[in-house]
Amino acid sequence: MKCCVVTLGCQMNQSDSERIRSVIEGMGFEMVDTEEEASLIGVVACSVRQKAIDKVYSKIRKWNQWKNEKPLVTFVSGCILPADEEKFLKQFDLVFRMNELPDLPDMLHQCGVASEFSAKHPFNDLHREDERTDFWQIDPTYSSDFDAFVPIQNGCDKFCSYCAVPYTRGREVSRASEDILAEVRRLVERGVKAITLLGQNVNSYGLDKKGQEISFAQLLRKVGELGQASGKEFWVYFTSPHPRDMTRDVIEAIADYDCLAKQIHLPLQSGDEKLLRRMNRNHSIEDYLKIVDDIRELLPTATLFTDIIVGFSGETDEQFENSAKVMERVGYNMAYVAKYSPRVGARSARWEDDISPQLKSERLARLSEILKRTSKAHNDAMVGKTYRVLIERVDPRMASALSGRTEGKLPVRVVDAPAELVGTFQEVEITSASELSLTGRLA
Ligand code: 5AD
Ligand code: SF4
Numbered sequence: 001m002k003c004c005v006v007t008l009g010c011q012m013n014q015s016d017s018e019r020i021r022s023v024i025e026g027m028g029f030e031m032v033d034t035e036e037e038a039s040l041i042g043v044v045a046c047s048v049r050q051k052a053i054d055k056v057y058s059k060i061r062k063w064n065q066w067k068n069e070k071p072l073v074t075f076v077s078g079c080i081l082p083a084d085e086e087k088f089l090k091q092f093d094l095v096f097r098m099n100e101l102p103d104l105p106d107m108l109h110q111c112g113v114a115s116e117f118s119a120k121h122p123f124n125d126l127h128r129e130d131e132r133t134d135f136w137q138i139d140p141t142y143s144s145d146f147d148a149f150v151p152i153q154n155g156c157d158k159f160c161s162y163c164a165v166p167y168t169r170g171r172e173v174s175r176a177s178e179d180i181l182a183e184v185r186r187l188v189e190r191g192v193k194a195i196t197l198l199g200q201n202v203n204s205y206g207l208d209k210k211g212q213e214i215s216f217a218q219l220l221r222k223v224g225e226l227g228q229a230s231g232k233e234f235w236v237y238f239t240s241p242h243p244r245d246m247t248r249d250v251i252e253a254i255a256d257y258d259c260l261a262k263q264i265h266l267p268l269q270s271g272d273e274k275l276l277r278r279m280n281r282n283h284s285i286e287d288y289l290k291i292v293d294d295i296r297e298l299l300p301t302a303t304l305f306t307d308i309i310v311g312f313s314g315e316t317d318e319q320f321e322n323s324a325k326v327m328e329r330v331g332y333n334m335a336y337v338a339k340y341s342p343r344v345g346a347r348s349a350r351w352e353d354d355i356s357p358q359l360k361s362e363r364l365a366r367l368s369e370i371l372k373r374t375s376k377a378h379n380d381a382m383v384g385k386t387y388r389v390l391i392e393r394v395d396p397r398m399a400s401a402l403s404g405r406t407e408g409k410l411p412v413r414v415v416d417a418p419a420e421l422v423g424t425f426q427e428v429e430i431t432s433a434s435e436l437s438l439t440g441r442l443a
Contacts, residue, residue: 003029004038008055009046011239012198013078015149016098017044018140020077023104025141027113035063039071040113044078047164050341053084060091073111077101079168081345097170098154101135136175146193146423147392152180152219153199157208158242160269161280162312164343165200172201172208177219184223188230193390193425194261197223197238203245216241217249224257233425235261235390235407240307243267244283246291248298255298262302263408264295269309271326272319279312280347285326292330303333303378303408308367311360312340313351320363327367331374333410334436337367372435379410379433386443389414389428391421404428412438 003024007017020042021031035041041063046052056076063074075094088095093111096104133154142148156165157172180197187195197219199205205216214222223236236259241250243266254260266288270276273285295302308323327335339360342349355363387406395401395413402414402421414428427443 001029001040002032002038003040003042004032004035005042005044006035006059007044007078008052009044009048009079011149011196012151012154012200013044013046014143015140015151015198016078018142018149019098019101019135019138020044020104022139022141023101027105027108031141035059040073040075040108042075042077045076045080045084047079047081047084047168047343049338053081056084056088060088064091073108073113075108075111079165081164081168081343083344098135099133101138133173133175136179146191146390147196148187148192148194149196149198150180150183150187151175151198152202152238153205156200157204158201158244158282159280159347161278161347162309162340162343164346167345169200172204174206174208174213177206177214177222180219181222181226184236185226185230188226188232188234191232193234193423195234195236197236199238199240201240201242201245202238203241203247203250207245215249216245217247217253220250220253220260221256224253224260227257227259234259237261237263237409239265240267241265243288243291244281248294251291251294251298254302261407261409262299263305264299264302265305265307266291266295267307268323268326268330269307270312270315270319271308271323272315273322275312275315275319275322278314278348279309285322288326289329301408303406303410304330305334305409306330306332306336308335308337309340310337310363310367311355313342313348313353313355315340315355315363320366324366324370327370327374331377332371333375333378333408335367335371337364337371339364376433376435379435379438382410382430382438383433384430386427386429387412387440388425389440390425391417391423393422394419406438410438411436412440415439415441417442 005017007013032038043056045056066072074092076088076092077096094107153174155169155172159166203216206213269279342353389404389406389412391402391404393403395403402417404412428440429443430438430440432439
């Protein structure tokens with residue numbers, strides 16, 4: 001029996017998908033990449049962009065047509081808005097939330113999926129303590145040998161007015177720190193080179209269990225200690241933090257340990273005070289810039305990434321210019337700029353989406369220009385120097401080259417290098433720089 005899982009959206013979904021795959025494999029299924037081959041097909045949905053939501057609808061329409069020709073069972077999980085969930089319940093055989101994952105074999109059984117699972121049910125010995133979090137005890141089928149995601153938290157309590165996540169993933173729940181550290185330890189022993197701690201709001205870690213759980217900064221320190229004790233080389237990232245909880249002790253922790261990578265993704269969303277308030281971000285521009293200054297002071301080599309939304313409901317020219325100003329002032333290495341689009345369920349969906357698509361595109365292009373300029377300036381300064389690079393793959397456009405990333409997550413093309421180096425750290429001398437990437441050779 002074959003199963004195909006289609007994953008849309010962010011790294012959290014990719015990580016969830018690794019655990020879903022592991023459960024289905026435990027039932028005796030073979031995982032395949034093509035939907036056509038499978039008799040069980042699922043999608044891990046994303047609700048951040050309308051395009052992703054539309055994709056789920058187009059997939060299920062197609063799969064339901066296939067049911068006229070062959071037996072097929074379909075499921076959907078991931079980030080689902082309540083309004084879509086109602087529709088999905090009619091179209092998919094099964095809709096489940098990640099916290100129900102340990103029951104997936106039983107649920108599929110009820111949908112008529114025969115499997116060998118009852119004999120070797122992977123969860124018979126699962127220690128069921130808290131039904132909201134015990135899915136994290138499932139060992140994932142990691143999709144890479146050297147680069148792994150470790151979820152530390154699920155859901156979000158921040159309710160930014162444009163965002164659907166609090167409605168699709170529910171309230172913030174932190175995973176037990178012993179479990180996180182045990183997973184990190186296993187990965188390090190296995191020789192993994194990059195680990196990304198995942199959550200919608202990683203630095204709110206532990207706040208839902210105040211007094212019972214450690215803080216995010218303490219968690220980072222424990223990971224740092226573990227790294228030092230292991231004697232191995234690896235880089236630990238986290239995404240995404242919220243500026244509101246980005247305290248100085250988090251930055252200090254990163255400064256104190258080699259394995260905590262000097263790269264920070266700090267979402268800005270808007271550079272305008274009033275818009276930030278309307279977005280319900282609960283911090284000022286001054287707060288944000290103070291964090292940037294702390295990062296520059298304590299982590300002088302760190303790269304800075306961000307997320308920005310243009311064309312939010314009511315965004316005036318002047319408010320947009322304020323985003324451009326902050327971008328100039330910070331000088332990001334990378335920025336993911338999104339055009340605002342209303343999400344059903346989120347508070348701002350009730351406000352007028354009054355910025356024309358054309359103006360949104362113009363604003364996006366302006367910010368992309370600024371990004372290219374700041375990122376090129378950072379990249380130019382790296383030419384002639386040597387950096388440690390984690391080689392990730394053979395360059396898809398040039399067979400004799402490899403592509404990898406620096407500790408700061410800057411993409412580097414390494415020319416004339418053999419494929420055996422994939423998954424290893426290499427010293428690379430940077431020979432040239434472009435706006436969003438670097439080229440180098442093995443040093
Ligand atoms: N419209 C545009 N961009 C959005 N994001 C989240 N919700 C929306 C929306 N309604 C962006 C934010 C967030 C990133 C993951 O997606 O910038 O940080
Ligand atoms: Fe969405 Fe804001 Fe929560 Fe991030 S912090 S997931 S943008 S509500």
